[in-house]
Amino acid sequence: MIRPGQFVMLEVPGRVRPYLRRAYSVADARPDTGQVELLVKTIGAGTAALEELIEESEVRLLGPLGNGFGIDGLPAGARVAVVAGGIGAAPFPLLLRALAKRAIAADFFFGGRGETDLALLDRFEGHVPGETFLSTDDGSAGERGRVTDLFRRRAQAGRYARLYACGPMPMFAALAPIAADLRLPSEFSTEAEMGCGFGACLGCVIPGMDKPFIISCTEGPNLPPERVKW
Amino acid sequence: MVKEADGGTGGLGDGGKEPEANAPSPRLPVPPSGTESLLAVQLGPLRLKNPIVTASGTFGYGLEFTDWVDLARLGGLCTKGLSLRPHAGNEPPRICETPAGMLNAIGLQNIGVEAFLSEKLPRLRSMGATVIANVWGDLEEDYVAIVKALEGAQGLAAVELNISCPNVEKGGMLFGNSPSATASLVSRVRVATRFPLIVKLSPNAPDLVESARAARTAGADVLSLVNTFVGMAIDPETARPRLSFGTGGLSGPAIKPLAVRMVYQVARALPDTPLMGIGGISSLSDVLEFLAAGATAIQVGTANFVEPGVSQRLVEELEQYCLGRGIAAASLVGRAHRTGPAPADAGAEG
Numbered sequence: 001m002i003r004p005g006q007f008v009m010l011e012v013p014g015r016v017r018p019y020l021r022r023a024y025s026v027a028d029a030r031p032d033t034g035q036v037e038l039l040v041k042t043i044g045a046g047t048a049a050l051e052e053l054i055e056e057s058e059v060r061l062l063g064p065l066g067n068g069f070g071i072d073g074l075p076a077g078a079r080v081a082v083v084a085g086g087i088g089a090a091p092f093p094l095l096l097r098a099l100a101k102r103a104i105a106a107d108f109f110f111g112g113r114g115e116t117d118l119a120l121l122d123r124f125e126g127h128v129p130g131e132t133f134l135s136t137d138d139g140s141a142g143e144r145g146r147v148t149d150l151f152r153r154r155a156q157a158g159r160y161a162r163l164y165a166c167g168p169m170p171m172f173a174a175l176a177p178i179a180a181d182l183r184l185p186s187e188f189s190t191e192a193e194m195g196c197g198f199g200a201c202l203g204c205v206i207p208g209m210d211k212p213f214i215i216s217c218t219e220g221p222n223l224p225p226e227r228v229k230w
Numbered sequence: 231m232v233k234e235a236d237g238g239t240g241g242l243g244d245g246g247k248e249p250e251a252n253a254p255s256p257r258l259p260v261p262p263s264g265t266e267s268l269l270a271v272q273l274g275p276l277r278l279k280n281p282i283v284t285a286s287g288t289f290g291y292g293l294e295f296t297d298w299v300d301l302a303r304l305g306g307l308c309t310k311g312l313s314l315r316p317h318a319g320n321e322p323p324r325i326c327e328t329p330a331g332m333l334n335a336i337g338l339q340n341i342g343v344e345a346f347l348s349e350k351l352p353r354l355r356s357m358g359a360t361v362i363a364n365v366w367g368d369l370e371e372d373y374v375a376i377v378k379a380l381e382g383a384q385g386l387a388a389v390e391l392n393i394s395c396p397n398v399e400k401g402g403m404l405f406g407n408s409p410s411a412t413a414s415l416v417s418r419v420r421v422a423t424r425f426p427l428i429v430k431l432s433p434n435a436p437d438l439v440e441s442a443r444a445a446r447t448a449g450a451d452v453l454s455l456v457n458t459f460v461g462m463a464i465d466p467e468t469a470r471p472r473l474s475f476g477t478g479g480l481s482g483p484a485i486k487p488l489a490v491r492m493v494y495q496v497a498r499a500l501p502d503t504p505l506m507g508i509g510g511i512s513s514l515s516d517v518l519e520f521l522a523a524g525a526t527a528i529q530v531g532t533a534n535f536v537e538p539g540v541s542q543r544l545v546e547e548l549e550q551y552c553l554g555r556g557i558a559a560a561s562l563v564g565r566a567h568r569t570g571p572a573p574a575d576a577g578a579e580g
Binding site: 018199207 | 294295297318322324326327330331334536537538
């Protein structure tokens, strides 16, 4: 059973470049058909290798890995906030569907550099009751500016039972103090370059507040922001 | 999707590995089953049920792999490098991918020898794993203190001295890069431990054969070679090193031909020294290549990250290979040295 916020390590067989597997959040999963959906943006050798694949090519997945988002303890009727930066939105379809099953509402804050970063918006809408707020750096969609500023203006203390966020490190660094000010219990889905994905290589550590390093793949990737030195 | 643990078979009375490891022991020989005798190898005082071992730093403490590997099936596993006290390791970024391999500068993050003995070793023992404790320190005294701390350990087969880590400021590779420092350290550790002593050599040493000779003369039972090659990657945009430590250790298929050459060279110079070959091994043909070059056993490293079950797969493939041909794994060792004259340049450094 795949939990929202877990990830898989994907290998395109028969290649030495990329040699290491790449970590991808599970965007959606259908236990009935065995299908797993990943949302991928081409940025480096790993994602380029995927782009070159033709339909029905074989890839190998290791997983599900990581801790997943904590959604237990949220009462029915609660409202949460989901903040996503660009392809950082990848883990949220599965989360939103899990929230819908528990009758939990979610406001979705989605930011990107430009309109194309928000191209997959329809994958996140309609799962649960709630509002959608958009922002882009260049103003080509939604408000011009940062999604973290958008969130800061909309969020009030007590409005949300929890905050789930996924995006680039600068977004987390800006969002962590906002969540702290609101005393909002939060989980940030951290992105660190992973060698193995299951706690063996210790390559994906993140500086921690209460200990030197947090092992992102096994202790996370979803972490309360107050545990992390951003 | 994660494969269920398959480790239930190894626990029965198989935990006390060290009498076997500390040959010659007065234990009555047990008639080995067919494949066990076919695959077993003798590395000096250390008898392994097969030549497939996992390399330090690439296999955690073994327990991370029990979803994919029955630890009892392996010839052995080398632990993450242990220090006297827990060690935090280097700032990220710690790894970066390179063509057919990776650079790492983890910096020997580990839980310390005490936590290993209390939290990890008992579980490894109950699973029937053949455990090789990889140890490191800043000073000779640290190495001596660690092997003394391990002295009473139940379920340990051997100790492997890491004198070749390129990713720490002190100790580590500094011992491995000077034959006299190697000899001094190994001779002090030799008298401090009853366990079979493996010394893991650095390919960055100016003269690997001299380092190997120094370690062997000072009392090493087995040499493992090689650790990672010091390398570097620079982000072309920012012109900054990709690793926070600056440099890192290169591993993976990219280093395999270099490692094969080094094993071949040391085997030729020190034909009576048992060797464990390491460097980019991920297939049966890689294993056969290292055995042919003169390694009696091999260690699988970086491939464990890509394919966590690779070590057990290699045991199974080697078993099929040996069964199919009716030959013992030990007979595959050093074949390249018997197939004709050495290539003219194989003995040349650099």
